[in-house]
Amino acid sequence: MNINDLIAIVKKKLNDKIVIQSIEIEDKSFLHIGHKGNDKKKFHLRILISSDELSKMNRIESNKKIYKILDKELKNNIHSLQILIS
Numbered sequence: 001m002n003i004n005d006l007i008a009i010v011k012k013k014l015n016d017k018i019v020i021q022s023i024e025i026e027d028k029s030f031l032h033i034g035h036k037g038n039d040k041k042k043f044h045l046r047i048l049i050s051s052d053e054l055s056k057m058n059r060i061e062s063n064k065k066i067y068k069i070l071d072k073e074l075k076n077n078i079h080s081l082q083i084l085i086s
Contacts, residue, residue, distance in 0.1 A: 003027045003029075006078070007027070007045075010047070017069045018065065018066075019052065019053045023047065031044065042077060042078060043077060043078055043079060045080070045082070047066070047082065047084065049066075049083070049085050049086070050086050059085075062083075
């Protein structure tokens with residue numbers, strides 16, 4: 001899967017399950033090139049979400065919700081997520 005397809009899937013899944021005012025997803029995979037265990041088929045994503053729904057939850061609850069929604073992508077295409085919620 002290429003990064004643009006993955007970003008589109010992640011945005012759609014999160015928008016379908018969470019009330020989001022805005023979302024930005026950045027590919028940060030380039031920061032991990034050369035690291036031990038780096039897999040070119042898995043990506044490092046930074047997600048910036050503005051969501052009243054998530055803001056009402058504590059950090060662990062909101063991250064769990066996002067990880068549950070993206071379970072398939074985390075198993076197959078995402079190595080790590082950096083999640084920032086406002």
